[in-house]
Amino acid sequence: MSRAFDHIDTWVFDLDNTLYPHHVNLWQQVDARIGEFVSNWLNVTAEEARRIQKDYYLRYGTTMRGMMTEHGVRADDYLAYVHQIDHSPLEPNPAMGAAIARLPGRKLILTNGSTDHVGAVLARLGIGDHFEAVFDIIAAELEPKPAPQTYQRFLALHDVDPGKAAMFEDLARNLVVPHQLGMTTVLVVPDGTQEVVREDWELEGRDAAHVDYVTDDLTGFLQMLRATG
Numbered sequence: 001m002s003r004a005f006d007h008i009d010t011w012v013f014d015l016d017n018t019l020y021p022h023h024v025n026l027w028q029q030v031d032a033r034i035g036e037f038v039s040n041w042l043n044v045t046a047e048e049a050r051r052i053q054k055d056y057y058l059r060y061g062t063t064m065r066g067m068m069t070e071h072g073v074r075a076d077d078y079l080a081y082v083h084q085i086d087h088s089p090l091e092p093n094p095a096m097g098a099a100i101a102r103l104p105g106r107k108l109i110l111t112n113g114s115t116d117h118v119g120a121v122l123a124r125l126g127i128g129d130h131f132e133a134v135f136d137i138i139a140a141e142l143e144p145k146p147a148p149q150t151y152q153r154f155l156a157l158h159d160v161d162p163g164k165a166a167m168f169e170d171l172a173r174n175l176v177v178p179h180q181l182g183m184t185t186v187l188v189v190p191d192g193t194q195e196v197v198r199e200d201w202e203l204e205g206r207d208a209a210h211v212d213y214v215t216d217d218l219t220g221f222l223q224m225l226r227a228t229g
Helices: 026-042 046-060 063-071 075-082 094-102 115-125 148-157 172-181 218-227
Strands: 010-013 106-110 133-135 165-169 184-188 213-215
Touching (some): 026 046, 026 063, 026 075, 046 063, 063 075, 094 218, 106 148, 133 148, 165 172, 213 218
Parallel strands (some): 010 165, 106 133, 165 184, 184 213
């Protein structure tokens, strides 16, 4: 399998539930903060806010995009609120850092989150020095994955040849466009040893045609790629 990645010169990673294990459930904190924001902004019950939150997430790619479109929310206000979380469940991962460092070429992050959130996560993991740049929701002009134009902006801004790039993601739907563009796609899934807080649809897609590879151990996967490289 490692030979299938010999042509790759750009390694693109999602952040949440990709560069750290699903079972950390860090995103559960963000999810709860999003619910609070929706409830407070719209003056609705927590139950109604939850329904709206997930409806917008499915229809717009992020709840934020739905709140902006439907209710005029400012992105800065939303991002500042929902990313006020406790990052302490994250632990340093020197093995992953070493595996990423050994990959030949550039390493980039493509996320629907904010650069502040990315910075906090990478600092806790101890792997921030290995990435050349972060393409966040602001760089995407507030249009989240899986919008095709978001990937196009990313590729153009960072001069990435999709035919020589690999994309690592925890949501199969966010790999559809990268696969169409010619990127090698890798779906990162829970390892099954601990409970994860995800919607059923978020855990689907491992057998989809646009998913080239599936792993439940990103560090091990990256180490295997370079074992014979």
